[in-house]
Amino acid sequence: MRYLSQERARFLLVVAGRIVPAIAGMEAEGVSRFFGIIDAALGDRPAPVRRQLGAFLGLIRWLPVLRWGASFDRIGARRQDRFLRWLQRTRLRLLRQGFWALKTIVFMGYYGQPELWPLFGYEPRQDGNEALHA
């Protein structure tokens, strides 16, 4: 990764596994494609946006300390989900928007992999009309 430190990338994978559970079980190739897509997307974005992502990951990691006395990676799956649901719904707009952006990046890294499309039944064809009455 050019735009996220190894540590941040490792943590991103932990959070991503709660956002799309299949990511937690992804093979090395899938993980590398996941980071490849995210890295390229970050490269296209202005530097402040990249910094904000890094900062937001830091927030996700440490905010749970206030509630559960442990960082995100140590609070267990149920609490992790509860915390992420709170981020999604919170009245604090910046946190809500930050989580929306993070989710978007994770979805991009996973659902943007053409290799995985058959898993979702998405198999587009150039001659789609032929499939209409198949």
Added chain:
Amino acid sequence: MREVQADIVIVGSGAGGGTVAKELAPLCADGVRIVVFEQGPKLKDEELTGREIEMASRLYFDSGGMLTHDRSMTLAWARAYGGSTTVYTGTSMVVPEHVLKKWDVPGLAWDDVRRRSEKALAENNVHLLEDELINENNRLFVAGCRALGYRVQQFPINVKGCHGAGVCNLGCPNGAKQGTNRVQLPLAERQGVQVVTNATVTSVAKRMCTVRVRSRKFGEPSAWEPGEYIVKARIIVVAGNAINSPALLFRSGLGEYLPALGRGITLHPALILAAQHDHPLTNFFGFPKSYYSDQFRDDQRFLLETCMYYPFTTAKNLNGFGEEHEAMMRHLQFQQQILVLALDEPLETNRVEIGHHGEPVVRYRLAHTVLDSLHRAMIEAARIFFAAGASRVHVPAAETFFVKREDQDRLEALVPRANVRPGGISISSAHLMGGCRMGADEKTSVTDAWGQVHGFPWLFIADSSLFPRCSEVNPYVTVMALADRVAERVRERFKELGS
């Protein structure tokens, strides 16, 4: 800096720029030098792969995810040979008369816009898709609307030789969609207009502009060497779209002469909604967008259209995460989708500005009335989904990820208005309008009814930024109609200005 002499410069090659280029092209026979500058690339046919992330990053600005300043919306526009017509779906609508009345631009008559729109429809092969090519996603929308007694109409569309790849918004791999990249620009080029891709116009000044040409790893090479240029011209027509045209004029220092510059943009804020059926459908096969309903246009201020998006776009538009989200994504073939477009008012505070580096900044606050419309639209779309047979519907503002069929009578209670909050749900826009609006008053508008910038006889605007209010229909035909008018005036002005 290299210096180049032209006669007419056109900035942008989309719906507006492409139309102006085609209309002015016959002048080339008299030795008039016309150059179109397009900041995006011209992709080779084989580069149109239909792969979502790759196409988004090559064809769209910020991969289609440009954020408004308050980060509550993403804006999609293409930067490419053909502009957003390269990625549009191609639904082709004539702006209704009541909209032109609201626009209230002295000298701009609906009959004139209609006549020019019809010219664009003919040029772009606009027709209704044959019944046997309508997929189930579209048929279900019709069935749902009819069951509820809602008005539903078929979209006229502009394809030729469409094979139903279903990836219109990623650039048609079959070259079927009739954008300016397929129709107007090639025609203009054949007559002698030069289109320079990968070329950004950085500023305009009296009878000249500065241009930066770059190289890219993909697409056809630009007709000009990479570098900085000064291009002299008698007339400059700016058609960079509702975001870039105001930004270019600001960058060029014209803001102080044009108090309305950048103001009153409208975006048709949009939601993508999805429901699940118990059986697979044909949804991503075939032409994606064939029907719409304007049942709620006048009282609730929204339109409903069919749509079908790709995996990443779909995923990001479903609210929530985790197992339910993943389960819904694993059944893409079972999904029916509807697009909502809110009809927003042109608020003065919703505007385009520029940032420290001259880049466009879009300040757009989602008004309460727009959020109300989006809320009503979620509920009405859910009714249509259920009436079409969906077993469960994902309503982004609902308390739960799915609203089940047995709960359909409780939609009002299950989808609280309070949950429709900026930043909580995915709201996007692909209909960017206003910012250089037409009008008679120099204080409240930027151009006259023929697209000439007030006080600058050599400078014209010919794109969606001219709209004084939103179009209440999909906008590209209206952009072409206005651009056609602007081209007519440019031809006259060109003679008046002499050499």
